[in-house]
Amino acid sequence: MRSKIAGIGHYVPERVVTNDELSRFMDTSDEWIQERTGIKERHYGKKHEETTTSMAAIATRIACERAGIQPEDIDFIIFATLSPDYYFPGCGVLLQRELGITHKEAGALDIRNQCSGFLYALSIADQFIKTGMYKNILVVGSEMHSMGLDFTTRGRNVTVIFGDGAGAAIIQPTDNPNQGILTTKLHSDGTYAEKLAFINPGSHGGYHSRHTGEEVDYGYPPKDTYGEIFMTQHMMDNGMQYPNMEGQFVFKMAVQKFPEVIMEALKEAGLQPSDINMLIPHQANLRISQFVQKTLRLSDDQVWNNIQKYGNTTAASVPIALCEAWEAGKVKEGDLVCLAAFGSGFTWGSALIRW
Ligand code: ACO
DSSP states (O other): OOEEEEEEEOOOEEEEEEHHTTTTTTEEEEEHHHHHHHHOOOOOOTTTTTOOHHHHHHHEEEEEEEHOOOOGGOOOEEEEESSOOOSOOHHHHHHHHTTTOTTTTTTTEEEOGGGHHHHHHHHHHHHHHTTTSOOOOEEEEEEEEGGOOOOOOGGGHHHHTBBOEEEEEEEEEEEETEEEEEEEEEEEOGGGGGGGGGGOOOTTOOHHHHHHHHHOOOOOOOOOOOOOSSOOHHHTTTTTSSEOOOOOHHHHHHHHHHHHHHHHHHHTOOOOOGGGSEEEEEOHHHHHHHHHHHHTTGGGHHHHOHHHHHHHHHGHHHHHHHHHHHHTOOSOOTTTEEEEEEEETEEEEEEEEOO
């Protein structure tokens, strides 16, 4: 038995934020952002009204309708995000509540794999379907980045990239031998965990030098003090409560890992890049996607890019792009669809789907 994507949906908040608008808060320009990333605009959720979970609920309802099921039919939720509503509990149970899924068979799992979160979630769903454990799994990626970014010049290299949005898919079993998920490939390497990270607040207590070998002063109380740490004034004064990224390092890893993991999946399925009807790369940077396209010698028709409109929506970017491509009639029955992602961790992965 294989698993298939039975329905897919996406949602982006109404508010469009252009590059010019960002340049009012920080020293940046439309020209710089477009040239380095391809991004023209992104969407931001309504503060105090929309959340990561509420956006996921909208995308989920659309996916359910297209799969011909009701939200109550979902027996397992896998929620990928790096911008959860709460530190804990995770968004999985919040979404379950919001969708009114009350039956006792339901389970919910949160995935913290950043840009490759949707790929990891899809792969887990695939295994649960294949073992016969569940019949309707919701896989959802959603991000409300706009609530946690540094809107000063200090944070410009990160802030201009990210946008808000959600994408959801219903995964079901299929006994059609010509349809479904052919393979998923997952990888990680924690060596460079801090190269793209959001590390405060955290239980590292300021002594994350244990991992990196470098002493960083977080202004925490002495090592033998318990109980009062998490966010310190020192962190706030120095912008340590925001994500940080060594962009060029991440870029170099991404352009290496994307083609590698796509080829790995193709090889296992006995297929070639030319067999791909639609590649949906995680929308990290248009330059990265163009590099991958060139490396694999794919035509423009074989690759879906929408980072221009949405920026990088992390765990939501693959399902949003897949949903858009499907809505545009570019993903049809029998097509070979390849999903691929790379991001913080580092973690990366791919999936091959016969639609
Ligand atoms: N506007 C204007 N200038 C800027 C901006 C900005 N928004 N951001 C940085 N700069 C400046 C820098 O300060 C630097 O100035 P300097 O030369 O005077 O020191 C200069 O531009 C070059 O900075 P770089 O960081 O070297 O710029 P780069 O060309 O690498 O582009 C970018 C930065 C867009 C972040 C790129 O490195 C990138 O896309 N990296 C990969 C990101 C990625 O794929 N992330 C993975 C997924 S995200 C996830 O997993 C959560």
